[in-house]
Amino acid sequence: MTTHVQRTFYLATLGCKVNWCDSGLIAAAAAAAGWRRVAHPGDAAVCVVNTCTVTAHADASARKLINQTRREQPSAPLLVAGCMARVQHDTLAALAGVDQVVESIEPAAVIAAMEAASKQYTPPPDATVCRPEHEPSASRRPAERTRAFVKIQDGCSQQCAYCVVPQARGVPRSVPLATVLDEVTRAGSEGFREVVLTGVHLAAYDDGTNRLPDLLEAVARLGAVPRIRLSSIEATAVNTALLDVFTTHASLMPHLHIPLQSGSDRVLSLMRRTVTTEAFVDAVRRFRAACNLATVTTDIIVGFPGESDDDFTATRRLVTEIEFGKVHVFRFSPRPGTAAAAMRAQFVPVSIARAREEQLIETAHAAAARCRVRFTGVPLSVLIEHRRRGCFEGYSENYLRIRTTLPGLRPNESVRLAVDGATTTFAPVR
Numbered sequence: 001m002t003t004h005v006q007r008t009f010y011l012a013t014l015g016c017k018v019n020w021c022d023s024g025l026i027a028a029a030a031a032a033a034g035w036r037r038v039a040h041p042g043d044a045a046v047c048v049v050n051t052c053t054v055t056a057h058a059d060a061s062a063r064k065l066i067n068q069t070r071r072e073q074p075s076a077p078l079l080v081a082g083c084m085a086r087v088q089h090d091t092l093a094a095l096a097g098v099d100q101v102v103e104s105i106e107p108a109a110v111i112a113a114m115e116a117a118s119k120q121y122t123p124p125p126d127a128t129v130c131r132p133e134h135e136p137s138a139s140r141r142p143a144e145r146t147r148a149f150v151k152i153q154d155g156c157s158q159q160c161a162y163c164v165v166p167q168a169r170g171v172p173r174s175v176p177l178a179t180v181l182d183e184v185t186r187a188g189s190e191g192f193r194e195v196v197l198t199g200v201h202l203a204a205y206d207d208g209t210n211r212l213p214d215l216l217e218a219v220a221r222l223g224a225v226p227r228i229r230l231s232s233i234e235a236t237a238v239n240t241a242l243l244d245v246f247t248t249h250a251s252l253m254p255h256l257h258i259p260l261q262s263g264s265d266r267v268l269s270l271m272r273r274t275v276t277t278e279a280f281v282d283a284v285r286r287f288r289a290a291c292n293l294a295t296v297t298t299d300i301i302v303g304f305p306g307e308s309d310d311d312f313t314a315t316r317r318l319v320t321e322i323e324f325g326k327v328h329v330f331r332f333s334p335r336p337g338t339a340a341a342a343m344r345a346q347f348v349p350v351s352i353a354r355a356r357e358e359q360l361i362e363t364a365h366a367a368a369a370r371c372r373v374r375f376t377g378v379p380l381s382v383l384i385e386h387r388r389r390g391c392f393e394g395y396s397e398n399y400l401r402i403r404t405t406l407p408g409l410r411p412n413e414s415v416r417l418a419v420d421g422a423t424t425t426f427a428p429v430r
Helices: 017-032 056-072 083-087 089-093 107-119 165-169 177-189 212-222 240-248 265-270 277-290 309-322 350-373
Strands: 008-013 046-051 078-082 147-151 194-198 227-230 255-257 295-302 326-331 379-388 391-396 401-404 414-418
Touching: 008 017, 008 056, 017 046, 017 078, 017 107, 017 147, 017 194, 046 056, 046 083, 046 107, 056 078, 056 083, 078 083, 078 107, 083 089, 083 165, 147 177, 177 194, 177 212, 194 212, 212 227, 212 240, 227 255, 240 277, 265 309, 277 295, 277 309, 295 309, 295 350, 309 350, 326 350, 379 401, 401 414
Parallel strands: 008 046, 046 078, 147 194, 194 227, 255 295, 295 326
Antiparallel strands: 379 391, 379 414, 391 401
């Protein structure tokens, strides 16, 4: 006989590593407040969707996830948070099935909204009581992940023409170094073997005393985890101070994700980017010279307003030259309130933008294949993440995705493998 419904919540996340960090903080705060997270919406007394709005595709994904969550749980309150909630409040509030839009991503605000919503919730007569066998856990180790994400910074003031993030995330704010060290120490004590230091604009890290190189030095000296990564960093931040830390500490993984966005200086100027192609290439070369196994990945937007055939050719040429380990290719989509959204007279036709997207993906795949070939036969340290289709999969220290048939491995285990770099997606063990 059902007497009440346990304080259970379902939390779904879309978007970048910062969003995943935010969800982790929300989940931990909810657990501390006596809530229990469940894996399926139908088991929840409150559902929360943490959204992304960086592209039109992200918006569509958010709407799809909201609708799916509502179908799977038709009666419980559904709250929407995240970047889309902050910049498109009215749009989300008008969606059928959305009970509340929470503009603040602060855990306390989300928990308060969950508490208020749960008081208005009357479970259907056939609802089951969920009684956990143990007290709620604040563990930050999701079952499917082997690396911990630690947010060290939020917000951005660069105002790139295409980007809605400054509206969604606000001005730059940095997490105090002492708090970061506590989080990294906690991750190590929970068994994580890799920590990813993440933020919206890592180059802007400044807690009043420490800048990004200082923070990296302190985290590396801490020795709490064997592998430390940066999530994404601007080329302008790849300076001597940063490279000195990489060359001093082996725990800093020899991989950087450096957003390029275009291989044309003319388009970069239209985008209001703060880097030139010359400065970008110089940053890549300096990083590769400093770190023996270094690889670089990037983001590129195709079809930006005013992009010509010559501009696109320059982008493909630069991708071929640099041989990125991976390129995230995005087709331009106007974000409301950005400078690029007002450039409609210069919009590239969708058919041309789509064709450029396909061509650049092909170019990027070929470049990534050549990148892998450089490491043929080189022993790499691979952190195993999971087993799939009879093989174990994980990432090397320089962020190459590796597959092995070596038996007896386990997730979160490091193993040294000599790889065959001839394939474009996976490198089987020799």
